[in-house]
Amino acid sequence: MNDVGYAALVLALLFSVYGAAVSFWGARKGLKELLESAEHAVFAVAALTTISAAALLYALISRDFSLEYVASYTNSTQDILYLIAAFYGGNQGSLLLWAWVLGIIAALVIWLHRREHGDLMPHVITVLMITEFFFITLMVVAANPFTKLGFQVADGQGLNPLLLNMGMLFHPPTLYLGYVGFAVPFAFAIAALVTGQLGDRWVKVTRRWTLFAWFFLTLGNLFGAQWAYVELGWGGFWGWDPVENASFMPWLTGTAFLHSVMIQERRGMLKVWNMVLILATFCLTIFGTFLTRSGVLSSVHSFGQSALGPYFLLFISGTLLATLSLLFYRLDDLRGDNELDSFLSRESAFLVNNLILIGAAFAVFWGTVFPIISEAVRGVKLTVGAPFFNQVNLPIFLILLTVMGICPLIGWRRASKENLLRNFMVPAAVGLASAVALMWLGVREFLTVLPLALCAFVTVTILLELVRGVRARHNLRHENYFSAIFTLIWSNKRRYGGYIVHLGVIMIAIGVIGAYGFKSEKSATLAKDDTVQIGDFVLQYKGSSNYPAKSHEVVAASLDVFEGQRRIDRLVPRKNYYPSQEQPSTEVAIRTTLREDLYVILEDVSEDGSASLKVLINPLVVWLWIGGAVLLLGTLIAFWPDAREKRRKTVVAEPQESRSLQAVGSQGGRR
Amino acid sequence: MSAVDSRARAATSPSKDRIPARPQKKAWLPRLMRQKKFIFAGVIIGLAIAYLIFSALQGTTMYYLTVGELKAKGEAVYTEPVRLGGKVVDGTIDFNRNSRVLKFTVTDGKESLPVAYSGVVPDAFKPDADVILEGKFNGTDFQATTLLAKCPSKYVPTGLE
Numbered sequence: 001m002n003d004v005g006y007a008a009l010v011l012a013l014l015f016s017v018y019g020a021a022v023s024f025w026g027a028r029k030g031l032k033e034l035l036e037s038a039e040h041a042v043f044a045v046a047a048l049t050t051i052s053a054a055a056l057l058y059a060l061i062s063r064d065f066s067l068e069y070v071a072s073y074t075n076s077t078q079d080i081l082y083l084i085a086a087f088y089g090g091n092q093g094s095l096l097l098w099a100w101v102l103g104i105i106a107a108l109v110i111w112l113h114r115r116e117h118g119d120l121m122p123h124v125i126t127v128l129m130i131t132e133f134f135f136i137t138l139m140v141v142a143a144n145p146f147t148k149l150g151f152q153v154a155d156g157q158g159l160n161p162l163l164l165n166m167g168m169l170f171h172p173p174t175l176y177l178g179y180v181g182f183a184v185p186f187a188f189a190i191a192a193l194v195t196g197q198l199g200d201r202w203v204k205v206t207r208r209w210t211l212f213a214w215f216f217l218t219l220g221n222l223f224g225a226q227w228a229y230v231e232l233g234w235g236g237f238w239g240w241d242p243v244e245n246a247s248f249m250p251w252l253t254g255t256a257f258l259h260s261v262m263i264q265e266r267r268g269m270l271k272v273w274n275m276v277l278i279l280a281t282f283c284l285t286i287f288g289t290f291l292t293r294s295g296v297l298s299s300v301h302s303f304g305q306s307a308l309g310p311y312f313l314l315f316i317s318g319t320l321l322a323t324l325s326l327l328f329y330r331l332d333d334l335r336g337d338n339e340l341d342s343f344l345s346r347e348s349a350f351l352v353n354n355l356i357l358i359g360a361a362f363a364v365f366w367g368t369v370f371p372i373i374s375e376a377v378r379g380v381k382l383t384v385g386a387p388f389f390n391q392v393n394l395p396i397f398l399i400l401l402t403v404m405g406i407c408p409l410i411g412w413r414r415a416s417k418e419n420l421l422r423n424f425m426v427p428a429a430v431g432l433a434s435a436v437a438l439m440w441l442g443v444r445e446f447l448t449v450l451p452l453a454l455c456a457f458v459t460v461t462i463l464l465e466l467v468r469g470v471r472a473r474h475n476l477r478h479e480n481y482f483s484a485i486f487t488l489i490w491s492n493k494r495r496y497g498g499y500i501v502h503l504g505v506i507m508i509a510i511g512v513i514g515a516y517g518f519k520s521e522k523s524a525t526l527a528k529d530d531t532v533q534i535g536d537f538v539l540q541y542k543g544s545s546n547y548p549a550k551s552h553e554v555v556a557a558s559l560d561v562f563e564g565q566r567r568i569d570r571l572v573p574r575k576n577y578y579p580s581q582e583q584p585s586t587e588v589a590i591r592t593t594l595r596e597d598l599y600v601i602l603e604d605v606s607e608d609g610s611a612s613l614k615v616l617i618n619p620l621v622v623w624l625w626i627g628g629a630v631l632l633l634g635t636l637i638a639f640w641p642d643a644r645e646k647r648r649k650t651v652v653a654e655p656q657e658s659r660s661l662q663a664v665g666s667q668g669g670r671r
Numbered sequence: 672m673s674a675v676d677s678r679a680r681a682a683t684s685p686s687k688d689r690i691p692a693r694p695q696k697k698a699w700l701p702r703l704m705r706q707k708k709f710i711f712a713g714v715i716i717g718l719a720i721a722y723l724i725f726s727a728l729q730g731t732t733m734y735y736l737t738v739g740e741l742k743a744k745g746e747a748v749y750t751e752p753v754r755l756g757g758k759v760v761d762g763t764i765d766f767n768r769n770s771r772v773l774k775f776t777v778t779d780g781k782e783s784l785p786v787a788y789s790g791v792v793p794d795a796f797k798p799d800a801d802v803i804l805e806g807k808f809n810g811t812d813f814q815a816t817t818l819l820a821k822c823p824s825k826y827v828p829t830g831l832e
Contacts, residue, residue: 162794234791340709348709355713359720366724371735381735383754385805388731392723523771585794601791606768614791 002067005055006146009096012048012103013136015041020129027122038125039110045132046107049100053087056096056145060086065156068149069093075158075580077551081169082159088172089159091293091308092145097173098289099135101180106132109184109209117205123191124184131183134315142307161552161578161585167227175220175247179285181213182254186282189275193326198271198333203261208639214258215635217251222628233586233601235521235616237624240389245368246288252361253281256354263350266412268337272327273354275334279323283316284361290316291368342414349407356400363392390516398451401509404502405458408465426464431457448517455506455513462499469496489637497638504631507623514596514620521616528609535617537598538562539571544605552585553577557602557611561591573602573613597621733805737779741808754805755813757784759820761798777802777813784808788815796820 019041026034056069060083065071073086073093088094106128114121139145159168185206192202224244229237238244257277263270290312327334340347366373367384374382409423435453443449466485469492473484489496524532526541533539542558554576561569571589578585591598596619603612735754736744760783763776773788786804796802796818806815 160795233794339706343709343712348712351709351713352716355716356720359716359723363720363724363727370728370732374732382732383735384728384731385733385754388727391727391731395723396720525768525771583794583797603791604768612768612771 001055001058002064002146002148005052005059006144008048008052008055009136009139009144009146012045012052012099013133013140015044015048016129016133016136019045020126020133023122023125023129027126035122038122038129039114042103042106042110042125042129045129046103049096049103049132049136053096053100056093057084057087059146060084063156065153066149067145068147069145071149071153071156073156073159075156075551077580078158078164079550082164085163085168085172086159088176089163089168090145092139092143092147094172094176094293095135095139095143096145097176098180099132099139101176102128102132102135102183105180105184109187113205117201119195120188120191120197120202120205123194124187127187127190128183134311138308138311142311155580158551158578158580161576161581161583162231164585165227165231167223167231171220171223171227174216174223178213178215178217178220178247179250179289181209181216182250182278182281182285184209184213185257186278189278190323190326193275193323193330196330196333198330200261200265200268203264203274207261207265210254210258210261211635211639214251214254215632215639217247217254218628218635219632221247221251222625226625229621230588230590231585233588235519235599235601235614235618237515237621240364240367240386242368243292245364245389246284246291249361249364249368250281250284250288252357252364253277253284256357256361257281259350259357260354263347267347269339269347270351271334271336272331275323275327277354277358279320279327280358280361283319286312286316286319344410344417344420345414346407346410346412349403349410353400353403353407356396356403360393360396360400363396364389367392394447397509398454401451401454401458401506404505405454405461408461408499423461423464427457427460430460443517445517448513451509451513455510459503459506462502465499466496493640493642494638497634497636497640500634500637501631502634504627504629504634507627507630509627511620511622511624511627514623515618518619519616521614523612523614525610525612530610532613532615534598534615535596536563537617539600539613539615541611541613542570544609544611549576551578551580553579555602555605557605557613559589559600559613561598571598571600573600575602575604592622594622595619738777738784739779739782741784741813742782745810748808749810750807752805752807752816754803755784755808755815756801756803759796759798759800759802764798766792773818777804785812786815787812788818790816790818793818793820 019038022034022041023038025031026038058064059067059070060074061080063070063074063076063083069090069092070086073089074083078086086093088097106125109124109128110121113124185202188202188206188209192198224247225237228239228244229235257274260270260277261274264274290309293308340351342348367388371381371383374380405427409420409427411419431453434456435449438449438452443452466488469488470481470484473479473488474481477484479487489500520535522532522534524530526532528541528543531538531540538561540560540562542560544555544557547554547556554574556572556574559571559573560567561571569591571591573589574587576585576587577583586601588602589600596617599616599618601614601616603614605611733752733754734744734748735756736748738755738757741748741753741755755777757777757779760776760778763774763785765774766772767774771789773792775786776783777786778784786806788804788806797820801821803817803819803821804813804815805817806813808814
């Protein structure tokens with residue numbers, strides 16, 4: 001099986017080169033047979049990478065310790081779920097996951113779009129297959145998951161205990177789907193540049209792919225935060241580690257892209273800007289993959305040092321060079337159809353949103369690569385940590401929140417000031433009122449009050465927008481208010497899906513503000529029946545217990561939680577000791593309410609039975625996860641196929657031809 | 672110049688909204704001039720962000736040093752927090768349960784330094800683990816306020832002695 005897996009990889013490598021080259025030539029010479037052959041090559045790559053992935057999966061599940069990869073990341077006591085998760089637990093396997101997902105997505109792209117967009121398809125194939133070629137090359141040359149160990153081992157080393165968490169099952173695959181997903185809009189962008197079809201077609205085709213990638217990248221980041229929160233045991237969910245930044249940067253530029261393509265679709269503007277954004281996003285996904293495995297930046301989450309760095313840098317710089325020269329070549333054709341009319345327009349609000357998102361991405365990038373730059377320029381390695389990122393990003397994200405609130409209030413093109421002021425009054429009043437209310441409740445920190453008031457402001461703008469729509473539907477069509485909400489959202493999925501996403505973002509912001517603004521913590525060493533107080537809670541230590549589990553020893557401390565005189569809960573923070581890893585794994589105990597999380601870390605239990613604990617109150621953290629769910633729901637609504645869209649497609653049979661005719665006509669008219 | 676101008680202006684007029692403009696060569700400068708207030712605003716935003724980055728860097732940068740480099744700096748860094756990377760020396764780990772202070776020696780392969788740390792010990796902390804410390808050096812030992820640990824990722828064949 002292992003030889004089959006490797007052979008499939010090598011074959012996939014050949015087919016990816018073949019596909020890339022043949023579709024390029026086929027498009028140049030206009031040879032239909034070559035193009036068809038290239039498409040078949042893509043299907044072959046998808047099949048071969050699937051075979052290769054299946055072979056590795058089989059080796060993992062059957063615990064075939066003759067493979068170095070299997071012996072490194074599985075052992076005889078590991079659960080089946082974590083045997084599967086071991087697939088991407090190491091450098092080699094995660095590269096295979098990248099290549100496999102890309103293979104499948106490339107095949108899917110051809111299957112879905114080749115009829116309507118046959119003219120773009122050859123170049124899309126070339127781009128996707130070059131990327132595929134790059135990832136398979138990495139495996140074949142430097143990081144082969146099918147390397148044989150060469151000697152017998154009784155048992156494998158197993159996944160690191162920190163990875164034995166539900167987060168490991170969800171975080172990496174979703175993140176990779178997000179990373180790989182952005183290759184599709186990028187490939188279409190290149191195809192648009194090469195063919196000169198620079199209208200909004202490539203944007204329209206890839207809207208759902210962008211949403212798809214954004215959906216999974218968001219999900220991946222949220223799963224990562226949640227995993228860090230429950231597993232790493234320091235009470236936080238985001239540490240601005242290089243690896244976290246690596247997945248946050250493409251999210252920022254991807255979010256900017258998602259917004260700015262709307263302007264291209266609607267007003268035919270920002271064509272160059274969109275090209276630059278998708279290029280940046282694609283490069284950042286590759287850069288993120290590179291950061292986690294190059295060893296250039298010290299990170300606690302990265303894979304070990306590997307020799308892949310130069311390959312990645314070569315690929316990224318090649319991509320940048322090729323795309324930027326194409327862009328330069330097409331610069332004249334990328335002129336906007338319209339220009340900005342007024343500061344008070346949705347276009348400029350979107351532009352501000354874009355600049356700010358890019359600014360945030362750049363700030364995060366700069367902080368992340370700062371050690372490398374300072375070492376190269378000044379010869380000393382200087383680093384920045386969480387304080388830098390918090391300090392830079394706080395004002396940036398406050399402005400972003402504000403823009404998010406203002407955007408729905410402003411019309412396209414040129415908004416009237418009176419109109420804007422009228423729309424502005426209620427939300428601004430509510431924002432102000434909530435600020436006063438917070439102060440009255442005893443919250444005095446300016447940097448906590450201001451963001452929360454902004455959140456109230458934005459929420460009201462969105463809700464007002466909904467109310468207006470619902471009222472109009474009620475008056476015009478006599479629908480009752482309740483059902484009008486659903487029909488309104490369902491008949492404008494993109495718009496209201498977007499607003500729901502914004503509501504989710506607000507909830508996430510509230511979670512972040514709570515966790516940073518109101519956090520409290522306490523350390524204590526308790527003998528049996530001793531208590532410790534934090535906030536409104538009193539925790540009483542009721543003793544510890546030791547017991548063996550399947551693959552590890554468990555030490556657990558039991559704590560009764562009292563609120564006033566009433567016992568409300570029992571928390572059992574644990575520590576798992578894995579003999580095969582000589583390493584414990586701290587399992588925190590969390591009591592979650594909508595208001596706050598009571599978060600208990602067991603540091604250790606000494607021989608005399610006393611337990612050392614760290615207790616934290618993390619206010620409002622649960623809103624991160626609720627907001628995440630709302631945001632994903634909104635994305636799904638925006639993603640959902642639209643009946644109107646389908647009808648439009650069938651009525652206007654050949655949108656492309658009619659457009660070019662129109663263009664010719666207008667040119668002729670002016671001449 | 673004027674011809675270019677009027678045509679471009681026509682493209683912005685409301686009635687021609689949906690008609691794609693003709694591609695034109697070499698019309699960049701006048702276009703840019705007409706949009707100058709927006710470009711100006713964009714530049715202001717860009718500068719503001721640059722200033723934010725610059726000012727945040729002032730207070731938050733830290734030297735990232737190996738044990739040898741730290742010792743070589745000596746007195747120069749006694750007063751400022753630094754980041755120190757190295758490996759935990761096997762057999763030097765000593766944890767005092769009463770004072771909750773963890774002591775161990777960190778090495779860069781050549782030189783080594785005693786470390787004192789109080790706080791939550793990360794799970795991955797163990798002999799030979801790679802650690803990143805933040806704290807101050809006082810000439811004899813390193814008082815760490817942050818301890819990050821990464822497990823050695825090299826393959827260790829178990830059951831083969």
